[in-house]
Amino acid sequence: MSASRLTARLRRLVPWAALLPLAATVLVAYLGAALWSLRISLSSSHTFPASDFVGAAQYERLFDNERWQLALHNLGIYGALFIAASMAIGFLLAVFIDQKVRGDGLLRTAFLYPYAMSFVATGLVWQWVLNPDSGLQNVVQQLGWKSFVFDWIVDQDRVIYTIVIASVWQASGLVMALMLAGLRGVDIEIWKAARLDGIPTWRVYVSIVLPMLGPTLATAFVVLATAVVKAFDVVVAMTQGGPGTASDLPAKFIMDHLFGRANIALASAGAMVLLATVLALVAPLLYVRGHAARKAAKVTQ
């Protein structure tokens, strides 16, 4: 084989070589860990992995478990509200800061700083603020409005909303930062053309810019979605899963059984169920997108 053909061959391999870290991580770390987790969920492992096989017993136990059912239910509410609110608020904050306001550096930091702080302390602060005795309800009542009630955090059915509030507080700044980065990529010419055509600013944002931000919105959505599925330290810091187990989330259930309750088999079963739920929600989406992308690629070839 000639030297030039060899180098041409080698050069075609470069993209694959560049993806070696990705491949190694996916295959060894993620796939390996997922398969290991699956195997453990089919055993009776307590603190350490056991090599026995108990079939679907852990999954049966999981679905009989009232606390897990409540956690899944909470996940749905929490996920929907948290993602919607963070996306909306993050987008609005980005758009408004984009209006050449004065002190935008300070404002940006004010919205982003919650993300910098660990929930261990900020969760406790939210607990204090939302507590009817020491927090907001007490203050407002002292100011004169005697019938003001804001005791969601001690209410079985509404405590999950308080978790949403604290989480949105923490995440909106990051969404704002993502959106700002995306807005930077919007061509200045578009703004000039819009002004010439007399289109109001808000119209430009909604009808022109928002569609262009597609990939940014997708990124923000995925970042928030993974945060939802993994959310647990906000629950621990704010309510410890309470009152009772009313604000439990699947990740906290899994963590409790992984560490404190020394039942890694049940925890792994929970993780598998969570993964399967995500897969069930995401797979149709991915298929549609992949199909469209393949069609587009065929057209341009």
Added chain:
Amino acid sequence: MTLAIRTLAATGLAALAGLAAAQPPRAEVVHWWTSGGEAAAAKTLADAYRAQGGVWVDTAVALGEQARSVAINRIIGGNPPTAAQFNTSRQFLDIIDQGMLNNVDDVAAREGWDKFLPPIVLNAVRVKGHFYAVPVEIHMTEWFWYSKAAFKKAGITAEPRSFDELFAALDKLKAAGIVPLAHGGQPWQENLVFAAVLSNLGGRDLYLKVMRDRDPAAIRSDAFKQVLLTFKRLHGYVDKGSPGRNWNDATTMIITGRAGVQIMGDWAKGEFTNAKQEAGRDYGCIPGFGPHSPYVVQGDVLIFPKTTDPLAIRSQKLLASVVTAPATQVAFSMKKGSIPIRTDIDVSKMDVCARQGVAIMKDVSRQVGQDELYLTPDQNGAMVDVLTNYWNREIPVEKVQNDLIAALRD
């Protein structure tokens, strides 16, 4: 090998062995004694170890679950600490089954642990005939703390000696505008309050039948139903802001006189001391109702991950010996709010509540273990889930009884 080389090798080995023998014992200890008072207590252990020529390497990790998980992960990863803190419980039985712990049988035999350790503690640290852990201290989880000022304001003149008297006192507190029961609404605290009702109202036999034997008949009994109902009745005396509250904040309510009574373990003394309050003067401590109330025992131990390194083994044995020494025991417990693991030592320097505890411990018939001593962590957790839901929601008591039977099954 020539004679010269062999001699050289032998001398070298002897020198190395001598070196190893000359190296001081070194113990890296993983523990969760992180707050000020706890750290001061841990320091007494470190000082005692140093006084015997050892080097204490401190690896503090907040929260028991995290610390134990770190210890286990490091054992698995081949980088184990010299010793690790666990509770006096069944938490470390799995580790023993995997053969991952060293035993300290010779230290126990030499110092006669089976002579001075209370039976409950002895059974926890002696597994399959070997001593796998050294107990550090004993806590009692079901003390009733009350604010003297609040009692005075409500016109309560005597300490309650039964649950009926307790409810009468709580009613008086409520009438005086004081929060009757200071409570932190976290699952472990609700479990603690339940155990207080079970041990004091149900009595020792029922307590053991439920916690140790997990007897479904006992759980379905009327006596146990009464325990559950009384437990739920206490919820009516708790203020609305209690869910999620840390136990320290509940103790603060007692300290400021805003609340009357708190059911909490003996570590609560630390909060009172920090606020410069004195037992007997500003606050009172009741270990239980009646002269035969069960004394619910909990505590911490140190376990020793398996190693064949002679220096590490020496360090472990020295640690086991130092921890159980009388002087160390008193020093540690005075800082920690606990009582020593042995009743054969002089405790006149400890505060009045601790002395009361030590006196009660001398009566073996009053000792029972906290649930962790009898239940696996998983069973314990499932039970706590049921109890905390019963406390916070309206659930028929029969359902709770059935849920508990399910939670405590094998």
Added chain:
Amino acid sequence: MNGRRPRFTPARVGVYGFLLMAALFFLAPLYVMLTTSLKSMDEIRLGQLFALPHAPSLDAWRSAWSEACTGVSCEGVRAGFWNSVRIAVPSTVLPILIGALNGYCLSFWRPRGANLLFGVLMLGAFIPAQVMIYPLVKLEAAAGVFSSLTGIVAVHLIFSMPMMTLLFRNYYAAIPSELFKAARIDGGGFWRIFVQLMLPMSLPIVIVAAIMQVTGVWNDYLFGLVFAGRDNLPMTVQLNNLINTTTGERLYNVNMAATILTSAVPLVVYLVSGRWFVRGITAGAVKG
């Protein structure tokens, strides 16, 4: 917008109004944290959450930084600061580089099977990381890097790869493919196009990635605890030891001060990064 500040209009008032209201909501907890950190424990016990401190004092701050007990040693959070730096720098630079490389490769070159790998990677991002600790401990022990700086950097690389790759892949997806094609026609190879064309264009997303990664790594607690080894324990371990206790007393003023101190580094990164959020740095590149 062409540089001139817009005139004073009702819409303008609305913009400022919204931003100020939002700022109030966002800053409220910080206010509570700051005032609590300046109060004494006696004052905190009184429970007046929003009241200003009677006699503000920096004692809690001093204690948090250098005196508070985090175990037998009482040296505050300062003890772990340099460890956190030593972990954070490689754990930020390496994942960003590899994320950019992955995103670039996935967006423009699309080798066969790469999208499948990416799909599995994204799915992996939904597994609670703690479930993966045991297998990773065994893996790292076998590789001999458990309880070391390499060990913790590897863990951060593994767990950040999904997000980093996603950020860059979606960012590059928004760049018109004509640009890439033109560069290839000009004779650019894989690495040249990456280093000379794509990376310089990626500044906004690199900033966002840096924000996310610095925050995530600096605030990481569990992985640093398990994988870094005793000599490399990050600041968050001291912070958690300070704040969290099962049966010990809680000094809330010190806790708040320690939290703010620990978050200082990510906050500085946010403040400094602001310079690169100025509009227009990429506006010209597209038209080239």
